[in-house]
Every structure is written in C-alpha cells, then in structure tokens.
Amino acid sequence: MTIIIIIIIIIIIIIIIIISSSSSSSSSSSSSSSSSFIIIIIIIIIIIIIIIIIIITIINIIIIIIIIIIIIIVFVVVFVVIRIPSLPC
Known part of the structure; x- marks a missing residue:
C-alpha cells in the first residue's frame, strides 16, 4: 500500500516538474509571479501528500x-x- 502511494507521488512530482519546465521554457518572458505561483502549488501538493x-x-x-x-x-x-475443564474441582 505504501509503495503504491510512493510511486504515485513520484509520478505526480515528475509530471509537475515537466509541466513547470515546459511552461517556463515556452514562455520565458512571463512574469515571475506565475512561476512562484507554480512553486507554491507544488509545495502545497507535496505537503498534502x-x-x-x-x-x-x-x-x-x-x-x-x-x-x-x-x-x-x-x-x-x-x-x-x-x-479450566482440565482443572480438578
């Protein structure tokens, strides 16, 4: 049970890293607030997990x-x- 949960967590973290890296590479001129927002969401998800x-x-x-x-x-x-039954009365 715990192994399954750990595997799911690893997959979620990998997906989040891929999404955040692709979004940051595709829009490098985006504001830093969106990247910090993504980091905050990642931290919240990790804490919940x-x-x-x-x-x-x-x-x-x-x-x-x-x-x-x-x-x-x-x-x-x-x-x-x-x-009890084997004990003499």
Whole structure:
C-alpha cells in the first residue's frame, strides 16, 4: 500500500516538474509571479501528500495493534477454555 502511494507521488512530482519546465521554457518572458505561483502549488501538493502518507501509516499501525490485541484476547480465551475443564474441582 505504501509503495503504491510512493510511486504515485513520484509520478505526480515528475509530471509537475515537466509541466513547470515546459511552461517556463515556452514562455520565458512571463512574469515571475506565475512561476512562484507554480512553486507554491507544488509545495502545497507535496505537503498534502506527506500528510496523507502520515495518516495512512498511522491508520495501518492502529489496525495492526488492534489485530494483535484481538489475537492475544482470542489466545487467552482459548487457553482459559481449554485449561479450566482440565482443572480438578
């Protein structure tokens, strides 16, 4: 899951770089405000992608912890159910 997200991010960054380089080369006489605007957009997109990755990682960690807790509870219950009848009254 994380590998897919990283690949998507790399593709998006490459596309953005290609678009920004082609736009800057095609219109070299354009004002610097448009190029700075493109840079700001790129930075915002990168920040959003990093936040999404962090959120997905946290969710994955929480899911793994919940699964481990459920497995431990199931083992404890099974152990107790198996051990209690064998104990002498």
